[in-house]
Amino acid sequence: MKYYPPSNHIYYENSDVAINKLNIKDLKLITEIEKELVVKSYETLHKELDENTIFDEKYLCKTHEIIFSSLYEWAGKYRSVNISKADSMFCPYINLESFSNNIFNKLKNDNYLKNYEDILLKDEFVKKLSYYMCELIVLHPFSEGNGRCIRLFFDMIVTFNGYKYINYKSTLERSDYILASIDCMETDCERMKEIIDNGLIKD
């Protein structure tokens, strides 16, 4: 679903396709290409992962850039317009920088969630993951592709801690993930926590 308002200016006229470097206007084709790009980005970032990886704002932007830079000029860059989906108005762009700083300062104080390898800490890990995931969903820093980028970001964090990529199962196809995201807008992370808890298992 594309974003309101159309002043976002990232879509071709009367189209759900974002203006792209390949000038592809076919939604099915661009969706397929994006799917492949996501898979490749998982591989690239997984290979790069090591003790020195820091899951900060720069890393979040990097994940978005790696996925989308071959297609979109705005890849890896925070948006400069306000956007909403259905009844949800995401962080006003004017506050993006300061809200993002708050989130990533907190994450830094949690050592970027790099100390959760111990399975006995799983409950606390799930709680933290869902909290930060909700915060980033509310932030919605990019013009498009926030969902995929945010999930990739947390999948690298869980991989770092010896877990498999989070299995969202059918929550993405059904409306569960969206409903959980809507709860996040009201700072209620419970549904997201349940999704992550069910989808997180050790490698």
Ligand SMILES: Nc1ncnc2c1ncn2[C@@H]1O[C@H](COP(=O)(O)OP(=O)(O)OP(=O)(O)O)[C@@H](O)[C@H]1O
């Ligand atoms: N009505 C809504 N209210 C709040 N958050 C929403 C709503 N609809 C979708 N979302 C959140 O926005 C994300 C989609 O954002 P965006 O379209 O920028 O990313 P995407 O990668 O293109 O999408 P997707 O996550 O569907 O693959 C969803 O994953 C969900 O977390």
Ligand SMILES: [Mg+2]
């Ligand atoms: Mg989208």
